[in-house]
Amino acid sequence: MYAADEDAPEHARCRALVEAWRQRAGAWYVTWGICYEFLRDVTHPRVMRHPWTMSEGAGFLSALLASPGLGVLVPTDRHARVLAEVVAEVPGLSGNIVHDTQTAVLMREHGGGRRA
Numbered sequence: 001m002y003a004a005d006e007d008a009p010e011h012a013r014c015r016a017l018v019e020a021w022r023q024r025a026g027a028w029y030v031t032w033g034i035c036y037e038f039l040r041d042v043t044h045p046r047v048m049r050h051p052w053t054m055s056e057g058a059g060f061l062s063a064l065l066a067s068p069g070l071g072v073l074v075p076t077d078r079h080a081r082v083l084a085e086v087v088a089e090v091p092g093l094s095g096n097i098v099h100d101t102q103t104a105v106l107m108r109e110h111g112g113g114r115r116a
Contacts, residue, residue, distance in 0.1 A: 001041050004060055007049045022067040031073045031106050033099065035061055073106040082109045 002014035021028050041047045042057045052060075064070065083105050087093060093101055 001038060004038075004042055004052075004057075005048060018064070021069070022064070025069055027069050027071055028067075029071050029073050029107070029110070029112070030064075031103050033102055033106075035065075035072075037099070073110050075106065076109055078109055079105065 002008045002010040003018040005011055008014075038061060039054065039057045042052045042060070043054055045051045065072070083101075086101060086105050086108065090101075
C-alpha cells in the first residue's frame with residue numbers, strides 16, 4: 001500500500017523494497033485477499049488522500065503479478081484442517097482479524113511460518 005501511495009512518508013522505502021522483490025529470482029507470495037484489499041484501499045477516499053481509479057489500481061496490481069518470482073497462494077484441500085489448527089492454537093480470533101487469519105492460514109498451508 002505504501003509503495004503505491006506517493007503521499008505516504010513510507011513511500012520511498014516501501015517502493016524500493018517492492019522493486020527489490022520484483023527483481024529477485026527467489027519466490028515471494030501474495031494472496032487474492034491481499035490483492036483485493038489493496039484495490040479496496042487505493043480506491044478508497046478515506047484511505048488515500050488522492051484515491052486511484054480501479055483501472056489504475058488494477059494496472060499496478062497487474063505489473064506486480066507479472067514479477068518473475070511472485071506466486072499467489074490459493075487454498076488447497078488441507079485448508080479447513082489448517083484453519084482448525086490455527087483456531088485451536090490462537091484463542092480469541094474474531095472480528096477484523098479474521099481477514100488476516102485467512103492470510104496466515106494460506107501461508108502456513110503452503111509451508112510458510114513453520115516453527116522449528
